[in-house]
Amino acid sequence: MSHPAQATQPIGEDGATRLESFKYDDAIVRKFVLATVLWGVVGMLVGLIIAVQLALPAANLGLEWTSFGRLRPLHTNAVIFAFAGNALFAAIYYSTQRLCKARMFSDVLSNLHFWGWQAIIVSAALTLPFGITQGKEYAELEWPIDLAIAVVWLGFFGVNFFGTLAVRRERHMYVALWFYIATIVTVTMLHVFNSLAIPVTLTKSYSVYAGVQDAFMQWWYGHNAVAFFLTTPFLGLMYYFLPKAAEKPVYSYRLSIVHFWSLVFMYIWAGPHHLHYTALPAWASTLGMLFSVMLWMPSWGGMINGLLTLRGAWNRVAVDPILKFYVLGITFYGMATFEGPMLSIKSVNALSHYTDWTIAHVHSGALGWNGFMSFGMIYWLLPRLFQTNLWSKKLMSTHLWIGTIGILLYVIPIYTGGITQGLMWRAFDASGRLAFPDFVETVTALMPFCWIRVVGGLLYFVGVLMLALNTVMTVLNRAKVYDEPIITAPALAPRYIDPPVPETQLAGNLGVALAADSVFVSGWFHRVWERKPLKFTILAIVAVVTASLFEIIPTFLISSNVPTIASVKPYTPLELAGREIYIAEGCYNCHSQMIRPIWAETKRYGEYSKPGEFVYDHPFQWGSRRIGPDLAREGGRQSNDWHVRHFKNPRDLNANSIMPTYEHLLNQPLDFEGIQRRVDVMAMLGVPYGENVKSGKAIEAARVQAKQMAEDLVKQGGFEGMGDKKVIALVAYLQRLGKDISQPADAPAAPAVAPTARETFKAGDKVLSANVSAKEGAR
Amino acid sequence: MSSIMSSMELWVWPSIAMVIFLGVFVGVAIRVLRATKTECDHNASIPLFDGTEQNQFASSGTHPALAPSQKGEAR
Known part of the structure; x- marks a missing residue:
């Protein structure tokens, strides 16, 4: 049942099977896993601190460096780029080698990537509390760090990843690799274009965009950072690690193909839904809303594909905390990706925008989807990477439940508080005046919810500490010398001869249909892409660039989108x-x-x-x-x-x-x-x-x-x-x-x-x- | 460029976008609907054979990369 093409393919110049020996580089995966745990503790601790500050302002100790406005960017950067970033790198480095049956292209690039990324994280921690920021959410880091990100992401990570694809020994690129390709190329594009700025000093720059156009670029970036940093690589993680943990192949490979292209193509359009009813042109925000609603389908296609992979294995889910982490993570993904399209509908957004409802939505995705998928992966990897038993399975199970309760205690009060907030802002009394004209009334009404959120966040954080303890103890019990198995796999033949294209079955039909069928028969075009990294990458770029240009070009070039006002003058x-x-x-x-x-x-x-x-x-x-x-x-x-x-x-x-x-x-x-x-x-x-x-x-x-x-x-x-x-x-x-x-x-x-x-x-x-x-x- | 763009009707943009989207979707749909079960089974099983399980195949002399995947699992 091997691939029909592979079965007929001569391997090696003499036509005989030529096996090559190599070792997987698990040392780099170990580093990324440990960094994930470390930054998870730091990022979530900062989150807990600022959650306390919302209920108790004095908790910043009166210090300028620990005020909410300075720590919140540190929290978001730490959990997104440090915790989730290192987790996705661990996933990609582990799975890519095995899916390609090849060691990473360059150990030097792997290590430059790891240490470069950690240096970027430390730079963020050393600049954000000191007020060194560009002032754009999730893109706060100043221009020297932005340059470093571009070099590390594309120059080290990207080259290493695509180099590995080039030397792979598995002809077909498994679907997880497609998601990684989309991640790398799209994040590069988003980061470069959103970060375009003119430096003023070493620690200050001004965005080249202004006002409406800057807002558009920022949320094109911001939304797609969620899409291509927190979603596509984690879907790749799901498509690899869930079948591994369940010891079953993914439920539907066909569905995964539809899932990939529809998700990649649609996600990039959805950014303007962050700007409903703002000064952004209405056509752009409506377009963002429509694509957001359509996005529900591919998102749930992915969720269903993940959950159904466990068909016939639910008895194992009952006893395996790792599978439970995955099930809960995918379920939270499903809930968050239902809620996202709902919040993008203008009439819902009119109530939810600017309120804590959005914060609850984000955290159900971040804590549930990104957090639990990462935890499941780490617990699965720890025994394999450190070649010893996990220190405590009981502690892992406790982490699962305390984390789940923590998420629920975190999001439910903020959902309640957010809706309360929105309703209070728009409440009128019988005489047509605002029912709560003093804004602070709407703040004090949320205090009980803020405290419950602190409890929820604390429980989740305790769960992360349990993970850290389990990790440290497992590492302490690691093998004295790691056994590095020598893997053998046949090298890919330098030249690949496609099997003959299946014959059309449309004999007797119109010539146009025959011509079309000769191109599309059996979806041959896509089958070829799936083993050609360069062509596949270019097409993924075309998908995301096309969508971007259809929104960016009109916004930037049609003058009626940003009418000038004669009395508006520059700041003194x-x-x-x-x-x-x-x-x-x-x-x-x-x-x-x-x-x-x-x-x-x-x-x-x-x-x-x-x-x-x-x-x-x-x-x-x-x-x-x-x-x-x-x-x-x-x-x-x-x-x-x-x-x-x-x-x-x-x-x-x-x-x-x-x-x-x-x-x-x-x-x-x-x-x-x-x-x-x-x-x-x-x-x-x-x-x-x-x-x-x-x-x-x-x-x-x-x-x-x-x-x-x-x-x-x-x-x-x-x-x-x-x-x-x-x-x-x-x-x-x-x-x-x-x-x-x-x-x-x-x-x-x-x-x-x-x-x-x-x-x-x-x-x-x-x-x-x-x-x-x-x-x-x-x- | 700005003048040219400004003279264009806005409805053109979402209309072209919709045509492109439908084209992509139809192409992908054709691909998946006409894929063979054999091919899907093989591709879906790739993560389960990463080379570390080779010993179990040693007696049969078949390398896992060339071995048949599990039957009847993937759709």
């Missing part, structure tokens, strides 16, 4: 410096800057956001979550003094606030000298700064505005000596937000003194309507 040099502090502190992790055209939002925050308002925002700062209120029209709502006191201690002004203290901003000096360089780079990106670009002008302008604001602050009875502190720049930025649209088109680029009174905002409303209707086309 001081405001630009303040914006950088806003990004460094990670304010976007809790505050959005995007008012959707929904009555409850315009009632609470003001006029809905327009695409033309963000044309100078490198990068955009729309955010994806509202732990605090939206800030799109914050300018002029509060006095400068209010803002400074609020940063010093939010609870001095609002006893129930959960915002961290930012007292350090009142003490740390503002780097005026660095402002010129920042303005120059913005000008390079097309921001019309005019006179400010001249050497020294930007610094001078920033000092003048800071001095005026500091004097104004004192007049309001506020703190003295703030004129050269970071806080003054941040307040200048906040006071500018959302104000341009209410200014006349010929207004100066910035007010001499930052506006202070609520009346300013209200007065501007009168100008706003006429200004917008005159300058902006219909969305």
Whole structure:
């Protein structure tokens, strides 16, 4: 029953079977497995800490480095790129060698990949808590690290992987390898294009995209990072390790082919569903929604294929915790991939977006799918890699159940809290006013759910500690000298002769049908691709690039997608410096800057956001979550003094606030000298700064505005000596937000003194309507 | 380029996208519907034979890479 082609294929030049001997490189797999466990502990510990901070702000100990805005990116980067990343590398290195019947192409590249990736993770840990960030979710790392990622991912990992495919001894590329191919090429494409930026300093860069286009690129990246970093490689893992653990082949190889192509082709379109009702063109978000809904089918096709692989083996599932991990992981995948399309439907998204519902959705996928699939793989690998028995099967079983309970306790309260949050935001009383006009009411209502989540997260984390203990003890009991079996396999013949194409059965039909059938008969075209890595890779690239271009080209090139607004001017040099502090502190992790055209939002925050308002925002700062209120029209709502006191201690002004203290901003000096360089780079990106670009002008302008604001602050009875502190720049930025649209088109680029009174905002409303209707086309 | 693109009707884009999608889907469907059971069985069994089980085949003299896969398992 061997492949018909293989059976007739002469092997070796003399036509006889020529066996080659080699060894699998399991040392590199051992390293990635240990790194997975280590970073799993670190990443989830940070997650637990920030979960506590949401319920108990003082848990950041008042330190700037441990505030929520700085630690949340560390948590997401650690669990995605460190924990899940190392897990998928372990899976790929182990399975690729065996599926190709070949040692990895280069041991040097394997080790460069491993140590390079760990260096990147350490770099992230050393930069994010210090506010060194690009301010784009899941793509926060600054440009030198981005360059390192590109080199390590493609130069070391990619070359090593494709080199292994080139020297393989198994003619057919098993479906898991297809998923790995899609992972490598698509992540490269996503990372490179989303990270395009102009460096300002060694630790700062500005995205080349602005506003709507930056948002589109970011969520094209963000969504597909989920798709091609957390889904496709883990599906490859499932297609290899589940049959291995169950000792049964995958349920349907046919279904796996449909699963692969439909998933790869559809996933890439779905990114815009993260931007429903925002300033993104409606056609793009509708397209994203439709493909997201269609995506449900291939996702469930994969889930069904996984679960049915266990047909006839469910008796083993009952007694084997590893299979239980897989069953639960695949089940969570099924639930998350049902919920994802549902959340992408606009009417559902109007309620769920910015709420904790999204966080629950993400964690059911991350903890259930990525976590449990990784744990199952690690427990299966540990005895094989370290050539000893697993230290404690009982502890593994306990991990399974405590982890499952942890996930449920984590997600159920946040689902409840998220829906509560969304309903409270949009609730009106009988007189047509917001039922909960004070945002903090919607925060305090969630506190019980936050605490239950902490308990759930703690249980899950305890489970990870059990894994770590089991790993350490198993490693301590490892074989003194690893037995490295010598594998023999026949080399592939240098030239492959295709078996004859089956004859068409359409004799007597139209000529067109005959011609088509000669191409498609028995799906011959695809059968050939399945043994040609280069052709297969090119076609996978075509699939993802086609989809991307159909959304990116119109968004970037059709001018009506981003109508300009004459009154929208660039930020002043001081405001630009303040914006950088806003990004460094990670304010976007809790505050959005995007008012959707929904009555409850315009009632609470003001006029809905327009695409033309963000044309100078490198990068955009729309955010994806509202732990605090939206800030799109914050300018002029509060006095400068209010803002400074609020940063010093939010609870001095609002006893129930959960915002961290930012007292350090009142003490740390503002780097005026660095402002010129920042303005120059913005000008390079097309921001019309005019006179400010001249050497020294930007610094001078920033000092003048800071001095005026500091004097104004004192007049309001506020703190003295703030004129050269970071806080003054941040307040200048906040006071500018959302104000341009209410200014006349010929207004100066910035007010001499930052506006202070609520009346300013209200007065501007009168100008706003006429200004917008005159300058902006219909969305 | 921007002017050319701006003059195009937006409906063109999703329409072409749909045609491409249907083309890909039909092609893949043909592939899987016309695949033979023998071929699918062999491909699905590849993970189960990674070379480490060769000793069990030693007596028959058949290398696992060339050996028949398990029958009747994959669809």
